């Protein structure tokens with residue numbers, strides 16, 4: 450009989466083997482997974498569960514909030530605030546940090562999340578997800594401040610996402626490769642389906658929102674033009690294109706079969722920041738991609754090396770198959 454390894458067992462074994470997961474981090478990851486399970490069930494109910502449509506409010510990014518953005522945010526907070534493993538949380542859907550209330554013990558970790566990624570897919574019954582990133586609170590001072598979150602992605606101690614698609618799958622790294630767990634809805638537990646996920650170094654598939662083409666900077670234009678030129682062009686091969694409009698789904702495809710994903714800044718933004726958020730989208734996804742043998746840059750610099758200065762900081766993202774990401778980065782640095 451094949452050995453069925455639940456997420457719980459996997460985390461316990463990781464803790465035992467080399468202490469990579471301290472007990473408090475193990476608890477944290479269990480709780481995040483439990484929250485994702487709850488979100489998955491809410492997503493599944495759809496129109497039958499009063500979870501569709503907009504909530505009539507805006508988040509700090511100026512985006513209209515969907516009901517599920519708020520439900521997912523609250524589910525993650527409620528699940529995580531009382532366990533004693535966290536000091537504070539930060540989210541795309543909250544303006545400031547959420548410090549664990551005094552009535553609960555304070556832990557040593559910081560949790561960041563994009564509670565519901567791919568919001569525009571909710572109402573069309575297409576894949577969405579939850580992205581999360583875990584940091585350790587710096588020592589040496591009582592309480593917790595915004596500044597404690599200003600750590601580069603290379604300081605993450607755990608990161609992952611849960612995709613709510615035809616299957617609900619949790620993808621996780623604690624710095625020792627990438628593992629995937631699919632939700633067994635009858636048993637109610639996540640079951641290991643793949644370990645040591647690896648992304649091929651080369652690819653013939655790119656993902657970018659082409660409707661922004663006229664606003665792109667030259668290096669991105671050059672890269673995509675060369676892909677579109679196909680066999681007859683300088684790349685000497687035909688490329689395919691995909692765009693799910695949910696970063697979780699586009700990154701999941703890349704972890705499954707390779708590819709390159711780009712959400713670059715464009716000329717409409719003088720700040721030269723992109724659309725995606727550094728702390729709870731770019732950093733966790735970049736670490737997963739690197740752990741699977743891929744690369745992630747903002748066009749010029751490794752994303753995980755960026756020193757954040759703001760909670761809701763945005764960044765250009767180029768990630769996926771190593772050789773393609775290096776090519777795009779080269780086009781930027783040569784320009």
Ligand code: AHG
Nearest residue numbers: 563565566567568569658694695696
């Ligand atoms: P969110 O739903 O959390 O705000 O994130 C949406 C992001 C990301 O998931 C996706 O890659 C991108 O927005 C899609 O943007 P376009 O609508 O511009 O294609």
Ligand code: MN
Nearest residue numbers: 510512541568
């Ligand atoms: Mn949003």
Ligand code: MN
Nearest residue numbers: 563566567730
């Ligand atoms: Mn998102």
Ligand code: MN
Nearest residue numbers: 541563565566
């Ligand atoms: Mn979101």
